[in-house]
Amino acid sequence: MNWSLSCLEKVEQLNFASNQFYGMVPEIVCQLGNLVNLSPSDNYFRHVGPVCRRLIWRAMLDIRRNCIPDLPFQRSVVGCYAFFSHPGFVPTVQHTVSFPCRLD
Incomplete structure (x- = not known):
């Protein structure tokens, strides 16, 4: 996911x-600002910041x-470990392209 998501005002x-x-x-x-429901459930996120915690x-x-x-209600430690230790998993920042919300 990248910064272009902020364009979804x-x-x-x-x-x-x-x-x-x-x-x-x-x-x-x-x-x-208009968000009333966000579901990143059933993934492998490991951290939630303060703004998201308020939601x-x-x-x-x-x-x-x-x-x-x-x-509460998270995957098991074994399930998380299995995902993050998978040979295809690369825990680095992927190169992404961000698009501006407006072209000025």
Whole structure:
């Protein structure tokens, strides 16, 4: 996921469930002003920042079945370990291209 997601100013619902995403749930997505429902559930995210945590407590962010140690309803330690130790897993930042929201 990249910064271009911040261009989705009017989006109300986003479903990123079941995609094998990992890393941190992007704070930029949790800051979208019209967002009422975000579901990155059933992935392998390992961290949630403060903005996204506020959405969890307001029941707007479904973070179940990830690998976030301090949250309930996560994948098992064994399941997370299996994913991150897979030979094809590369824990580095992927090169992504960001597109501007507006062309000025």
